[in-house]
Amino acid sequence: MLNLSRAARLVGVPRGLLQQYVxxxxxxxxxxxxxxxxxxxxxxxxxxxxxxVFERMARIKEEAFGKRVRERILPDRxxxxxxxxxxxxxxxxxxxxxxxYHAIVVHxxxxxxxxxxxxxxxxxxxxxxxxxxxxxxxTEAPDKLDAMEAYLRIVSxxxxxxxxxxxxxxxxxxxxLEAALRAGIPVNYGCSNGNCxxxxxxxxxxxxxxxxxxxxxxxxxxxxxxxxxxxxxxAVSDVVIEALEAGRPDDIPLQQIxxxxxxxxxxxxxxxxxxxxxxxxRLRFLAGQSANLADSQYFIASCPCEDRNIEFHIPEEDAASxxxxxxxxxLTGPSGKFVLKEHSGREPLFIASGTGFAPIKSLAEHAVxxxxxxxxxxxxxxxxYLSNLCRSWEAALDNFGYxxxxxxSDALPELHGRDVYVSGPPDFVERTKAILIGKGLPQNQLFxx
Ligand code: FES
Numbered sequence: 001m002l003n004l005s006r007a008a009r010l011v012g013v014p015r016g017l018l019q020q021y022v023x024x025x026x027x028x029x030x031x032x033x034x035x036x037x038x039x040x041x042x043x044x045x046x047x048x049x050x051x052x053v054f055e056r057m058a059r060i061k062e063e064a065f066g067k068r069v070r071e072r073i074l075p076d077r078x079x080x081x082x083x084x085x086x087x088x089x090x091x092x093x094x095x096x097x098x099x100x101y102h103a104i105v106v107h108x109x110x111x112x113x114x115x116x117x118x119x120x121x122x123x124x125x126x127x128x129x130x131x132x133x134x135x136x137x138x139t140e141a142p143d144k145l146d147a148m149e150a151y152l153r154i155v156s157x158x159x160x161x162x163x164x165x166x167x168x169x170x171x172x173x174x175x176x177l178e179a180a181l182r183a184g185i186p187v188n189y190g191c192s193n194g195n196c197x198x199x200x201x202x203x204x205x206x207x208x209x210x211x212x213x214x215x216x217x218x219x220x221x222x223x224x225x226x227x228x229x230x231x232x233x234x235a236v237s238d239v240v241i242e243a244l245e246a247g248r249p250d251d252i253p254l255q256q257i258x259x260x261x262x263x264x265x266x267x268x269x270x271x272x273x274x275x276x277x278x279x280x281x282r283l284r285f286l287a288g289q290s291a292n293l294a295d296s297q298y299f300i301a302s303c304p305c306e307d308r309n310i311e312f313h314i315p316e317e318d319a320a321s322x323x324x325x326x327x328x329x330x331l332t333g334p335s336g337k338f339v340l341k342e343h344s345g346r347e348p349l350f351i352a353s354g355t356g357f358a359p360i361k362s363l364a365e366h367a368v369x370x371x372x373x374x375x376x377x378x379x380x381x382x383x384x385y386l387s388n389l390c391r392s393w394e395a396a397l398d399n400f401g402y403x404x405x406x407x408x409s410d411a412l413p414e415l416h417g418r419d420v421y422v423s424g425p426p427d428f429v430e431r432t433k434a435i436l437i438g439k440g441l442p443q444n445q446l447f448x449x
Contacts, residue, residue, distance in 0.1 A: 001033035002149060005158060005167045008371070010036075010148055011043045014399045020374035036145035074155060075234070076173045079209060082236040083154045086207070105133065157235035161185065162204060162242045175212060176201070176230040176241065182305045184369035186246040186286060192231045193280045199230040199243075206239030249337050252284050261327045262309060267385040270313050270355060271321035272301075275329055277308045283331060287340055287366030288359045288421075288449075291333025294320040299423075299449070300334070301358035303365035313358040313385075338423070338449040340366055346419045346445065347375045351408070351432055353424030357384065359449060360423050368397060377401040377418075379411055408435055415441045422448050 004022075008015040018034075021027035021042055028038040074080065109129050116123035156169045159176065168183035170176060177199050180187045190198035194214030203226040212232040230243060246252050259275040266272075275293070277283055283291065290299045291310070296318060302311035310331065314321040323329065340348065340363050348367050352360040357380065367376050376397075378390060382404045394402040405411040412435075420441060422432045429448050436446055 001030070001035055002039070003033055003158070003167075004029070005169070005371075006149060006152065007034050007039050009152060009156075009169070010145055011039060013043075014371045014373065014397070016372045016374040017399050019372075036149070040145060074172055076211065079173065079211070079234055079236060080154065082207070082209060083157070086237050087150065087154060105129070109133065153238070157206075158238040159235055160238075160240045161187070161245070162240060164245055166245075170235045173211060173234065175232060175234055176208070178231075179235075180230070180243075182369065183371070184287075184303070184305050184366050186252075186284070186304065187230065188244040188246065189231060189284065191280050192282055194229055194232045195280075197229070200227055201230045201241045201243035202226045203228055204240040204242055207236040208233045208239060209236050246284070246286065249286055249289060249334070249339060252286065252334060254332065254335075255281075255283055256330065256332045257281050257283055259310065259329050259331045261323050261325050261329060264323055264325060266316075269316045270385050271316065271323070272386075273312045273314055273320070273323055274302075275310045275312070275331060277310065277331075279308065282308050283310055283333065285334035287362040288338040289334035289336040289362075290359070290449075291331050291335070293329050293331050294323070296320060297335070299336075299355075299359040299362070301361045303362055303369055305366065305369040311358075311361075313355045313361075315355060336449065338421070338447060339363075340370075340421075341419050341447070342370065342372070344419055344445075346417050347373050348377070349413065349415075349418045349420045350376075350378045351420065351422045351424075352378070352380050353384075353428040356422075356424030356428070356449075357386065358423075360421060361386070361389075363421060364393070368393070368400065373399060375399055375401070377403070377413060379403050379405060379408065382406060408432060409439075412436075412439060415439055415445070419445050419447065422446070 002010070004015050004018050008018045018027060022029045027034060027042040075083065109126060112122055112126035112129065116126050156171045158167065158169055159179065160167050161180070166185050168179055168185060170179040174182070177187065177189055177192060188198050190196035192199070194212055195216055197216040200218075208228060210228075210232055211234045214229050214232040216229060218227055218229070230241075257277050259277050262274045262276040264271055264273050285291070285300060285304055287304055288299075290297050293312065298312045298314060298320070300310055301313050302309060312320075338359055348363070350360045350364055360378070364376060364378055367373055376399055378401070380387070380390065384404065387404065390402045393400045403411050415436065418441075420436055422429050422436070424432075433446065433448070437443070
């Protein structure tokens with residue numbers, strides 16, 4: 001049996017889609033777990049020979065986000081050997097149990113045979129057991145999903161966070177902190193460098209290993225109770241950890257960071273500026289928030305899951321659009337409450353116009369990273385900037401839809417069960433709100449910056 005996160009990885013679909021399948025009765029589940037058989041019958045088209053799951057995952061992420069996934073897909077040697085050792089122990093344990101059960105059954109068979117001369121029904125039972133043993137010895141082709149699952153457990157570890165119950169995977173040489181942020185989970189942290197202690201977490205079960213140097217001192221009592229620094233440790237086996245998370249914008253402190261302009265890309269009348277933070281002081285923010293640079297407030301267009309690269313979309317008339325590569329820029333933030341309602345139980349619909357796309361891009365990328373939605377829909381006007389990026393999301397992700405339209409009213413999906421996020425020039429936002437309310441969208445499902 002597999003948990004939904006692992007099952008989703010095996011067939012290469014978002015976890016939200018599997019949850020939807022379970023809800024609709026298209027996939028059987030028992031206590032939140034699914035069997036490899038039911039998974040294969042729900043996704044018969046999955047072909048591991050032609051489309052191995054890792055190739056597919058890497059391709060989706062590369063196409064959609066341009067991340068250099070392959071570079072970090074394998075854990076370092078020590079973590080890999082520790083995971084192999086864990087699997088070997090489990091295998092040896094199974095083998096030992098199987099040999100014991102086999103010996104017990106063979107012994108029972110001998111006893112039955114001794115008794116069978118006087119009792120024909122016992123002779124029948126002995127014959128049946130003999131046949132079963134013979135059949136059990138015929139080696140069947142291994143279940144491909146089981147084999148792939150064992151492989152996944154070597155290259156990545158599953159993490160459950162308490163008390164929120166969120167889940168994510170640690171891949172390659174990522175620390176627990178890096179993996180959580182990549183999965184869109186706003187865990188507490190500060191320096192990401194082993195100095196401040198803000199990422200302190202407690203290991204509840206499983207095994208971790210320190211992979212980065214740390215200067216922050218943990219007391220003996222803390223070590224004995226399983227405390228560790230998430231920015232310096234990785235997961236060796238599947239683990240459960242207790243960690244603090246930012247639930248609301250107010251949980252994140254205001255920060256001031258000296259950044260450097262990494263790139264400036266001119267997209268028609270908009271400059272796409274990417275700032276890079278120092279390794280030891282990254283900007284903590286929630287998707288949809290803004291920050292101040294060059295004395296103006298701009299929405300952050302990148303996902304908090306993007307390591308140190310903070311993206312902004314700046315209109316050409318603003319002085320900040322003239323920033324040059326390599327320039328030092330002071331960044332202050334974050335601020336704003338236009339954030340994703342992750343726990344509403346509804347699917348997101350994003351509607352953007354002009355540079356209003358910046359916070360929507362951040363929210364959409366965050367929604368994708370969370371992997372919990374079965375349907376994410378984005379509507380924009382025709383001929384908008386970065387439309388190719390939006391199309392590549394739609395092509396690469398099973399749960400992502402993208403529509404360019406002038407006729408918003410006609411393109412809207414069923415609004416029941418949707419949270420709608422609208423961003424753009426004030427008149428666009430007002431017009432769109434009127435259309436949405438006119439179509440019956442409740443006010444509490446409508447969000448604007
Ligand atoms: S984030 Fe500062 S010690 Fe981990």
